[in-house]
Amino acid sequence: MTTLAKPVVNKQVEKKPMEKNSVFEVTNLNLWYGADQALYDITMNIAENEITAIIGPSGCGKSTFIKTLNRMVEMVPIVKTSGSIKYNEENIFDSGYSVEDLRTKVGMVFQKPNPFPKSIYDNVAYGPRIHGIKKKKDLDIIVEKSLKDAALWEEVKDRLGENAYGLSGGQQQRLCIARCLAIEPDVILMDEPTSALDPISTLKVEELVQNLREKYSIVIVTHNMQQAARISDKTAFFLNGELVEFSDTNHLFSNPDDKRTEDYITGRFG
Amino acid sequence: MAIRENFEGDVLKVNELIQELAEMSDSALKKAVESLYQKDVSKAQAIIEEDDKIDQKEMEINEKTILLIAKQQPFAKDLRRLIISLKISSDIERMADHAVNIAKSAIHLGDDHPLSIHSMIAVMAEKAREMSALAIKAFKNEDISLARKLAEMDDEIDEMYGTVVREMLDESASNPQINQYMMQMAFSARFIERYADHITNIGENIFYLVKGETYDLNE
Numbered sequence: 001m002t003t004l005a006k007p008v009v010n011k012q013v014e015k016k017p018m019e020k021n022s023v024f025e026v027t028n029l030n031l032w033y034g035a036d037q038a039l040y041d042i043t044m045n046i047a048e049n050e051i052t053a054i055i056g057p058s059g060c061g062k063s064t065f066i067k068t069l070n071r072m073v074e075m076v077p078i079v080k081t082s083g084s085i086k087y088n089e090e091n092i093f094d095s096g097y098s099v100e101d102l103r104t105k106v107g108m109v110f111q112k113p114n115p116f117p118k119s120i121y122d123n124v125a126y127g128p129r130i131h132g133i134k135k136k137k138d139l140d141i142i143v144e145k146s147l148k149d150a151a152l153w154e155e156v157k158d159r160l161g162e163n164a165y166g167l168s169g170g171q172q173q174r175l176c177i178a179r180c181l182a183i184e185p186d187v188i189l190m191d192e193p194t195s196a197l198d199p200i201s202t203l204k205v206e207e208l209v210q211n212l213r214e215k216y217s218i219v220i221v222t223h224n225m226q227q228a229a230r231i232s233d234k235t236a237f238f239l240n241g242e243l244v245e246f247s248d249t250n251h252l253f254s255n256p257d258d259k260r261t262e263d264y265i266t267g268r269f270g
Numbered sequence: 271m272a273i274r275e276n277f278e279g280d281v282l283k284v285n286e287l288i289q290e291l292a293e294m295s296d297s298a299l300k301k302a303v304e305s306l307y308q309k310d311v312s313k314a315q316a317i318i319e320e321d322d323k324i325d326q327k328e329m330e331i332n333e334k335t336i337l338l339i340a341k342q343q344p345f346a347k348d349l350r351r352l353i354i355s356l357k358i359s360s361d362i363e364r365m366a367d368h369a370v371n372i373a374k375s376a377i378h379l380g381d382d383h384p385l386s387i388h389s390m391i392a393v394m395a396e397k398a399r400e401m402s403a404l405a406i407k408a409f410k411n412e413d414i415s416l417a418r419k420l421a422e423m424d425d426e427i428d429e430m431y432g433t434v435v436r437e438m439l440d441e442s443a444s445n446p447q448i449n450q451y452m453m454q455m456a457f458s459a460r461f462i463e464r465y466a467d468h469i470t471n472i473g474e475n476i477f478y479l480v481k482g483e484t485y486d487l488n489e
Contacts, residue, residue: 255482265345
């Protein structure tokens with residue numbers, strides 16, 4: 001048999017990148033809704049100041065997975081878990097671990113924008129007020145900074161007192177991101193944040209997410225493969241509750257290791 | 271209906287166009303070398319005129335492929351398949367240009383020169399045509415072992431090219447009045463050698479398609 005030529009190393013799609021610090025270390029995570037197991041033995045690290053995309057067909061466990069990272073999944077009373085998730089080296093499942101502190105540091109943005117029926121200002125100031133910040137001057141600084149970081153300030157600075165429901169869908173979603181930023185999280189979890197937005201608003205949110213990477217670690221669940229490819233550093237492919245493949249986004253979308261990943265991203269199933 | 275059936279049908283159509291393009295280029299090389307040996311200037315002229323059709327076919331492949339990339343937003347092997355379609359069609363179009371160059375040599379030499387064409391030109395052309403058929407088979411079947419064989423065949427052509435050039439240089443030293451003939455022989459050998467290099471590129475593209483990595487078959 002003829003031997004193959006040696007490949008010329010292609011740096012851009014190299015599989016193993018330099019490892020960054022991890023904000024989350026997930027080890028052998030299993031999760032059940034009653035008798036039904038939704039996650040199987042998930043082990044993966046979420047790197048600091050990176051965007052990690054989670055992709056997979058509906059029902060594969062990707063939303064369950066990110067809701068586990070801030071223990072929001074426990075709002076469903078029949079949920080049981082095993083394994084560990086270390087956030088900054090502490091297991092979030094340890095008894096006595098403060099879920100409130102965890103959710104302060106690990107914010108979440110949902111599929112549909114869900115502003116409160118309050119003014120734009122009050123939406124952003126809501127979290128800081130709960131955390132005890134009362135002075136108007138301090139709140140003003142936080143609101144302005146958060147809206148600027150969410151790339152919304154220029155569009156709303158002259159109407160901060162108006163009801164948030166008057167904003168467009170894309171603006172509402174960026175307001176929700178600003179609300180999340182106002183409590184200074186480390187990590188932002190995003191569950192399909194652009195699935196209800198038009199293409200231009202989607203691109204604005206994508207641009208924003210990429211800029212936020214400098215200060216925050218981001219985990220984003222998306223059904224939009226092009227979006228995952230465009231904005232994320234690493235991508236995890238979930239299928240039937242299992243983590244099939246987790247690698248550099250460039251590698252996963254150009255030359256995945258697992259046939260199931262290839263079939264999914266090229267639209268052969270799902 | 272299987273998912274992506276339409277997309278796969280469209281990719282298949284692009285592959286068929288590439289095969290047609292390769293057949294056109296092969297026919298151009300065959301006729302160009304015949305025109306050289308037969309001292310047939312009008313046959314050589316016809317090859318130059320036919321080249322427009324090859325250019326148009328390449329453009330058609332490019333347009334179809336770009337549209338598929340834009341509309342289907344393919345990933346992984348699907349994307350590689352379309353990218354190499356662009357590259358392979360460009361290589362084949364360049365191969366046809368080399369056939370045109372050989373036809374131009376035939377025209378330069380004219381139909382009444384007394385000299386016989388170097389026998390190795392025909393051998394080189396035959397080997398290049400064999401390579402081209404093999405490359406298209408490897409492309410169709412995504413067969414990297416066939417693609418690897420192209421590199422070995424290219425080495426044989428390179429060697430023959432060296433022989434022709436050496437002989438022509440020796441000849442020109444002893445027989446300077448037939449310089450124009452010797453230059454056209456060396457050029458023709460060079461055009462076939464370049465023709466074969468483009469086929470090796472096709473082999474590299476097949477490696478890239480199958481393995482997702484860049485290979486150099488000319489090493």
